[in-house]
Amino acid sequence: MEQTREKIRKAIARAPVLSVHAQRLLQICASRDHDVEDVIEVIRCDATLTARVLRVVNSSVYGLLTPITTIERAVTYLGERMVTCIALGESAGRLMKKPLPGYEAKGGDLWKHDLYAGFAARQAALHARGELDADLAFTAGLLHDIGKGIINDFLVDSAERFVSGIASGELPDYLDAERQLLGYDHCEVGLELARQWRLPTPIHWAVAWHHTPARAPEEGRPLVYAVHVGDVLAMMAGYGTGSDSLQYGLAKDWKDHIALDDGELDRLVLEVNEEFNQAVEAMNDE
Amino acid sequence: MSDLILGIGDFGASRDPAASIKTYALGSCIAVVLLDPSTRTVGMIHFALPDSSVNGRKAQDKPGYFADSGIPLLIREMSRVSGNGNSSRWVAKLVGGAAVMKCEDNFNIGKRNIMAAKKILWEKGIKPVAEDVGGNYSRTVTVPVGTGEVIISCPGRGQWKI
Numbered sequence: 001m002e003q004t005r006e007k008i009r010k011a012i013a014r015a016p017v018l019s020v021h022a023q024r025l026l027q028i029c030a031s032r033d034h035d036v037e038d039v040i041e042v043i044r045c046d047a048t049l050t051a052r053v054l055r056v057v058n059s060s061v062y063g064l065l066t067p068i069t070t071i072e073r074a075v076t077y078l079g080e081r082m083v084t085c086i087a088l089g090e091s092a093g094r095l096m097k098k099p100l101p102g103y104e105a106k107g108g109d110l111w112k113h114d115l116y117a118g119f120a121a122r123q124a125a126l127h128a129r130g131e132l133d134a135d136l137a138f139t140a141g142l143l144h145d146i147g148k149g150i151i152n153d154f155l156v157d158s159a160e161r162f163v164s165g166i167a168s169g170e171l172p173d174y175l176d177a178e179r180q181l182l183g184y185d186h187c188e189v190g191l192e193l194a195r196q197w198r199l200p201t202p203i204h205w206a207v208a209w210h211h212t213p214a215r216a217p218e219e220g221r222p223l224v225y226a227v228h229v230g231d232v233l234a235m236m237a238g239y240g241t242g243s244d245s246l247q248y249g250l251a252k253d254w255k256d257h258i259a260l261d262d263g264e265l266d267r268l269v270l271e272v273n274e275e276f277n278q279a280v281e282a283m284n285d286e
Numbered sequence: 287m288s289d290l291i292l293g294i295g296d297f298g299a300s301r302d303p304a305a306s307i308k309t310y311a312l313g314s315c316i317a318v319v320l321l322d323p324s325t326r327t328v329g330m331i332h333f334a335l336p337d338s339s340v341n342g343r344k345a346q347d348k349p350g351y352f353a354d355s356g357i358p359l360l361i362r363e364m365s366r367v368s369g370n371g372n373s374s375r376w377v378a379k380l381v382g383g384a385a386v387m388k389c390e391d392n393f394n395i396g397k398r399n400i401m402a403a404k405k406i407l408w409e410k411g412i413k414p415v416a417e418d419v420g421g422n423y424s425r426t427v428t429v430p431v432g433t434g435e436v437i438i439s440c441p442g443r444g445q446w447k448i
Contacts, residue, residue: 104441163423163442173387232386236395237334238294238311238424243442246313246422249388262392266340269395270351273294273334 001183004154008184009192011150015095018197021046022091029084029139030200039083040075052086053078061282081122081138085115085279088142095149102155103148105242110148112280116239118142119275121230123268127259130222137226140206143199144227147190147207148241154182159243166247174247175211187211211248213257225257233272292317292332295351297360299329299367303432310426312382314396316403316419317427318357319379320364320412321434327368328431331360335395336402353402361410378407379436379448380417381427396420416448 018026024042028034043049050071057074058067068074075083088096089111096114099107121141125134158181165171171180178185190207199207205220206227216224228251235245260268290298292309299320300307309317309332320329331350338345338352349355365371380403383396391397400419407414418425418438428437439445 159442160444166422232393235386235424236314236384238313238315240311240313240424245311245424245441246384246386248386250386250390250393252388252390255392262398263340265393265395266335266337269335270341270344 005183008151008154008182008189011153012189012192012196015150015193015196016092019046019087019091021049022087023198025084025087026139026143026203027198027200029080030136030202032133036076036080039080040072043071043075043083043087049087049090052090053083056082056086056282059282061278080135081118082279082282084139084142085118085283089283092146095146098149098152100148100152100241102152102158103242103244104159105240109239110145110241113234113239113241114142114145115279116234116237116272116276117144117227117230119230119279120233120237120268120272121227123272124229124233124258124260125223125226127264127268128222128226129257129259132222132226136202137223137230140203140223140227141230143194143203144206144210144231145186145190145241146193146197147186147188150193151178151182151184151186151189163243163247173211173249174244213251214253222257225251225254229254229258233269237269237273239276290330292330294332294334295348295356297329297331297350297356297363299327299360299363300431301325301327301367306428306430308426308428312384312425312427314382314384314394314399316353316380316382316396316399317425318360318403318407319381319427319429319436320360320376321379322364322368322370322373322376323434324375325368325370326431326434327364327370328429328434329360329364329367330427330429331356333357333399333403336398353399353406357403357406358410361412373410373412376412378412378414380404380414380419381425381436381438381448383419384421384423384425387422418446418448 097111118138118141122134122138125132125137162177171177175185209216213224213228290307307330333356338355383400385396
């Protein structure tokens with residue numbers, strides 16, 4: 001197992017590099033006191049990203065009568081969340097959009113899962129009992145599964161074995177199955193990658209503990225529970241990542257952190273579906 | 287041959303024996319499949335939530351999103367396509383309604399969806415003859431209209447019929 005762990009560590013070191021501009025954008029969006037000018041300034045420095053943002057805002061989904069031609073107006077119109085999606089898709093797309101045969105998932109499944117989890121984590125954050133920046137929850141939701149793109153390459157013919165092991169009760173969940181086979185789970189691998197990408201500390205918490213939110217440091221729990229709930233909602237909506245979909249537990253104490261009754265949960269699901277569908281359509285239609 | 291691929295909130299029916307009706311990755315959503323053996327018509331809906339009263343606007347825009355507003359429309363569409371308004375001999379099959387592990391009732395949309403679908407079908411006098419519901423796995427459903435077989439698949443679990 002130590003040999004496999006070493007190979008995984010090397011794979012993390014070889015992972016695609018996050019662009020400087022995407023890195024900076026994620027740092028800005030994670031800070032509480034930023035404004036839209038900071039975001040515009042970063043995008044203005046990246047010609048490819050600027051072009052992509054302009055293509056998205058002028059896509060037919062938004063139905064603008066007059067095309068938007070400046071990055072200032074484009075960012076203001078699309079909002080920070082959409083711009084973060086575009087920047088991340090541009091910079092980390094190779095890792096986040098690839099097929100995951102280790103999970104029997106198609107290309108694009110992980111990206112859709114991440115997007116849905118991001119929108120759902122943001123909506124959950126609006127119901128958080130503790131103080132929480134909803135846009136930070138969106139970014140953390142978008143990044144929570146970055147470990148899967150790497151650990152996937154080491155999961156060979158394991159999906160069926162894991163699923164039947166969990167069904168028979170031999171394995172508690174998919175996370176444990178990954179750890180038993182490889183000595184690493186996708187959360188631990190993701191945490192290593194988050195450090196390598198120099199992502200802000202709150203994102204580290206969400207990546208490391210989105211399946212075990214009670215283990216997060218106390219100051220990070222509102223965020224990590226929001227991402228946990230967002231992740232679960234993505235799987236329930238059918239936007240999972242293949243064989244591990246729904247193969248994790250819901251934290252018993254989620255209600256201590258997120259205040260949602262039945263009606264609010266259903267309304268939240270509707271809201272998330274609309275935001276998600278619009279984002280997917282806009283990014284496919286540019 | 288024109289296959290019907292149903293997204294969330296879509297419904298449709300066909301009596302083209304060469305066609306299939308398919309919907310992907312149900313999660314906590316439910317696919318209700320209706321079969322009319324006398325005309326060999328198949329219908330399906332992929333709904334997400336039990337009750338349309340949570341959002342009247344959405345219920346108008348996309349009634350198939352909810353069990354209570356969508357299933358009656360599926361029945362109407364089945365009648366139209368089959369030319370047979372007598373639904374008493376139709377049969378239903380239910381698929382989906384999954385949840386994550388250790389999911390308590392409050393969060394279990396799948397369980398609420400299953401109950402809603404069964405209640406509405408019961409009120410309409412249509413009997414579910416088979417189901418693959420609940421559990422912790424997301425299902426994809428394909429129904430070739432010619433055979434009426436309900437084929438379910440799931441990553442890591444293969445494929446089976448009900």
